[in-house]
Amino acid sequence: MQIPAIAPNPLRFGMRTARNVQPCIMVIFGATGDLTHRKLIPALYNLALEQPLPPQFTVVGVARRAFSDEQFRQQALESVNNFSRRSPASPAVWETFSKGFFYHQLQFDNPDDYQSLAERLKQLDAERGTQSNYIYYLATPPSFYPTIANNLSAGGLGGHNNSGEQGWSRIIVEKPFGHNLESALALNHELNKAFSEQQIYRIDHYLGKETVQNIMVLRFANGIFEPIWNRRYIDNVQITVAETLGVGGRVDYYEEAGALRDMVQNHMMQLLTLVAMEPPVNFDADAVRDEKVKVLRAITPYAEGEVASDTLRGQYGPGMIGGEKVLGYREEPGVKANSPTETYTALKLFIENWRWAGVPFYLRHGKRLTKRITEIAIQFNRPPYLLFQGTGADQMQPNVLSLRIQPNEGISLLFDAKVPGQEMQLRSVNMDFLYGSSFGVEPPEAYERLLLECMLGDSTLFTRIDETEYSWRLIDAIERGWAKMPASALHQYEPGTWGPKEAATLIERDGRTWRHL
């Protein structure tokens, strides 16, 4: 029987791992850096251990220093042992997996080096059967993205000029993608010279989180939520990303970025779009992202003066958190003594479409807050309490559906019930569903999921350029407004609190309050 070689693998039929990764080489630029060390290598090892990856899978580490393959492997092993949730590495698994690790010394801005890289990749293709499939991971300072993309392209390694040979190439870029709309578009323009949009995978690690993906499942796999998921029933939506940590090690980046760019532009906008989007026609990458973009496009731009009333920023001062003394932001090493960088931000925005018109979305994020929690709360309208006059019902909380992203992932619904007895006495009760944490072993990390999705060629969980674009438009408008405001508009707050007192005003003015978390 002659069967065309290209027919799908008959043994994969009905299998739990029906989507399979094709043999490929992942070229990591910045292979000696922090991100590679702490996140990428451990994630690759975990995938190899638990999936597993195809035997041909190959990693080529690229950076400036002179390293041998053996040194790179040694460093990679240390990464796994220090940072993998499955550490220490199993010697037997590592033995064969690490045989696919190679190091290539290269100056990002030296075109000649890319020639030798291309030769090396060809040679590895032959040795390891990787079929000219390449993923380039740019774990480098963003300023190098255009240089690397252009040099890849000139070296015959880009997407557009694959010189007719078989094989695909994809490029993964880290956050931040630009620092405003203009720089994001300029960066994208540069990348597009070498790679088309379908080949570009912009990381937003929130999308790799299990519980974030669950938002879509909750909304669209349950018949009961969708009919009430709109302005007729929902009073407001609150999204909170609270951290207890301070700025930590990445001061240079943070000084430039601040809370708004660091968290709201990407992660919180992703949460917002997932909660607010219309049902996609299917779960294809573009179908989902089309709907997300529509949400971003429908956000009403801030009019003159609205930035002052509808947004707020703060900065933590010195104080105590969890019984320990902590430095104020301006005292952190590397931070300017008069730094205007915000470590807290709160804002109110509206989505001007049929589903959401008139429903305020309140977002808040800060460092050094009371506790670490990420939550989306859908607050429903109050019912008319006439029936229950004199029972205290008007003091009760409205129904709230809360989606907790971390920690204690789960869903809870707050509703009112009668206290048993002769009296009509009401009480709010919380109905909780906690997702079980899988036993003993920790769940996969965001980077594992995202790396796997890219290897599979599925970009649903990556940010498309128009998402980035519309999100920057909003952020830029806020930044412009802030630039015109006096220094006193940066409110100081005590570590361990829920942020500046003025944040309460932002919402209480509307007759609402922030959720007590």
Place this chain on the structure above:
Amino acid sequence: MSETQTSFAGLRPVELDAVERELDHLWRDANLQIASTAGHAIARNSVLTLVTVTTTEAEAQQLQGLIHSLSAQHPSRAIVVAADASKADEGITGYIGTYTGQGNSYGEDIVLSAGGASVSHLPGVVLPLIVSGLPSFLWWTSEPPWGSELLEAMVDGCDRFIIDTSEMSNVAHSIRSLDDLMRRKSARCAISDISWTAQAPWRDIVAQFFDSVVVRPFIYNVERLTIEYAAGDEYMPSNSSQAYLFAGWLASRLGWHIRLAQPTPGDGSMQHTLHDASGRIVALEVNARYGIPQQGGLIQFEKEERDEGVFVRPGALMSIYIAARIDGQLGTFAVARERDLEHATTACQVPQASMPSQTIHLASVGETDPLAQQLGNLGHDSVYEEALAATALMMGASSSRRGIS
């Protein structure tokens, strides 16, 4: 809250008609206690009902820990039934308890124990306790009483029936009976086998060889398939269920003909002659293996080694070897368990293609927690069902009833 309830002994007896009411009370009491310490109330959610049938109360007790550990992923109502027809008939006794444990795990337990003639009344007590509207799983931990009213009624009342044919003393008989049950009950209840789930990693690894388009044609040209499984000893008898299910899987996926597959017992092995979809011969050999191959001969696994944890259950797959030929060119594909018994390593040789070898940690890809994976499957697994049908044929089921050749 700490572990309130882990042992069977800690459960409280309950009248059979008061199980639901008493469980409500238990949860309420637990929450009252927590409210008084200002803790976070415990939820009472379930995503499924797991009915486990064992023989003795001692076995039922032993299973508690395992069942609780499953609840971390699948908060559930667990009903454990100790049904021992050989025991004196003292009616059916019931016990209940709730627990919260490590991580976010929580759940509720119901234990029912019956002897003698009361065993046949169990379905009437068990089935109403299944949480309505949620999936229900029936796990029979030992050889089920094939054809009995008890089994038929229980299977009819659940969505998924789980057994482990690698625990059965007569594999051929169990596989044939299960195949028969599957065909009769397919409209109501899905059938599944822990033995099948446990070897999933091996199927993944073998499938992976043929993901590469260069290598793929070889799978349609197999000449020889050799499967080895861990032999047993006087304490744990040998069991070929995993090996034959693996062969049944390949045969059903590749359209092999099994009719003439009657085995010829060879030198410590079973030999079958199958035919591939084009009618060419495929030689299948199924071997029980007493050691791990090493350069210079086999290593026996010693009894002491087992006690120290280097241990693999009899029946576990030890190696798969496939030889295929295209235009006279030989391709070989092998996976073999390593000496440490926890890893398997691949070796593949094909003309004009390179395929590095790979070592896999079997527990990390699911060899050791097949039951938890079973609870994640809700519907019918058609690949398994086809593999089971093929395996049953290999093990002597009559093919005429089914129109399979």
